[in-house]
Amino acid sequence: MNYRFWVVLVSFCLSLGVLKAAEPGPAAEGHAEVLLAELQQLKAAVTRSLSAESRPHFVTFWDFDGTIQAGDCSEGWLRDGQWVYHGLAQRCIEAGHSSVYTNRHDFDQFWSDYQLMDTRAGHWLAYPYIAQMLRGARSTDVEALAEQTFNEVFRRYYYTSSLSILRGLQFAGVEIRVLSASPEAFVRGAAASLGIPPAHIHGIRTEIRDGRLTERLVYPITWAEGKTERLQQILQEIKTARPGAVPIVLGAFGNSYSTDGPFMAWVARQVLPGGGKPVVLMINGGEPPPSYRDLFRCVEQNSYGP
DSSP states (O other): OOHHHHHHHHHHHHHHTSSSOOOOOOOOOHHHHHHHHHHHHHHHHHHHHSOTTOEEEEEEEEOOBTTTBSSOTTTEEEETTEEEEEOHHHHHHHTTOOSSSOSTTTHHHHHHHHHHHHHHTOHHHHHHHHHHTTTTSBHHHHHHHHHHHHHHTGGGGBBHHHHHHHHHHHHTTOEEEEEEEEEHHHHGGGHHHHTOOGGGEEEEEEEEETTEEEEEEESSOSSTHHHHHHHHHHHHHHHHHSTTEEEEEEEEEESOTTTTHHHHHHHHTOOOTTSOOOEEEEESOOSOOGGGTTTSEEEOOOOBOO
16 A cells, blocks of 8 residues: 555545544634645646656645644643643653653753743754753653654644645645654654654654664754755655655745744745745734745634544
């Protein structure tokens, strides 16, 4: 059974509830259906513009936290002073997977350190630190905890509209790639619940030695311009893995001008075969800064649930 058939089958079964019986979830916002139809039309137009011998490989790129999942899988979701859910950073500390915060009640100290880094130095230091504080943990233990948490907790917070677009694209044969500023060992835990191969989910990486995570970062860091660099690497990897394939980026999705703006802008400035432009969607990002004005569609999403 080839990969595309598997993706289509899983997406179709998920859409019908065959794989997991569930109560009807909240409806997607109106923009989801409109944008999915536009993406499908764009794919058809690009295909018509190519020769019969061409081998287009259609792909879209997505941020994860705040774009697919409401809140943040690493930090957790703190809303109005109350935790909606606890993130994987806390869950790993409590499970004994950090050699920095060795007391299982050390999350408060971690959170204080993390917030200090983020406010005084910036995301460039704070985001990688979440992955680095896991040094010494078995990668398989962290991955197993992440997958369990996504399957049991986090999947309830996936944005309905993002899932509607994502699964519609999967059904249409468009590859989904995730570019996240969360640790890759965390965010790949979403693979099963989203029907995306783990290898198509990319986050902040550290080297693994003898099966254990280290603090040595693997570049590029998937934050801001690093996401653009990783996107370009992925396109080259697709060409290498599938000789003759022509990667075509149909769209990009994010929620932060600082974290996602650079890779989204890169996609927005591409011209597709046939002269069309990719669909680029900023979700809950607010008013765009002058450098990004008129580049992105801007929408609000509030509906989430299984």
